[in-house]
Amino acid sequence: MTVETVSLLARARQWARTIKRDVHALWLAARDSRPPWYAKLLALAVAAYALSPIDLIPDFIPIIGYLDDIVIVPLGVLLVVRLIPAELMQEYREAAAAATNRPVSRAAALVFVTVWIACTVGVALLLLR
Numbered sequence: 001m002t003v004e005t006v007s008l009l010a011r012a013r014q015w016a017r018t019i020k021r022d023v024h025a026l027w028l029a030a031r032d033s034r035p036p037w038y039a040k041l042l043a044l045a046v047a048a049y050a051l052s053p054i055d056l057i058p059d060f061i062p063i064i065g066y067l068d069d070i071v072i073v074p075l076g077v078l079l080v081v082r083l084i085p086a087e088l089m090q091e092y093r094e095a096a097a098a099a100t101n102r103p104v105s106r107a108a109a110l111v112f113v114t115v116w117i118a119c120t121v122g123v124a125l126l127l128l129r
Helices: 003-030 037-051 064-083 086-101 106-128
Strands: none
Touching (some): 037 106
16 A cells, blocks of 8 residues: 555544544534534434434445445534534533443444334335325
């Protein structure tokens, strides 16, 4: 590998870590009472989508399957970050960075899967009518 390739890969990894930290920060913002309600609602939607195991565009579809991970989630994060006051966002980012060494919550994963299954069943029932 060339030096440029290694540098590009290092920047991509850092960018991915930053997005992951910001998604966690948005999750924290959605659960806090200080941000405006519309920012909280959008933060919850972006964090839920980013953390959900189910994508709008399935990853097994060549090339476009990763578009949501590369485009939709970062754009959603950027939008919500602009809606939350800077001092609050800095606080959420620090809390998210501190939490990176904590264990993964299986209960949260179960909640996401249950919500997606309920939504799928609900849509299926509406379509069958």
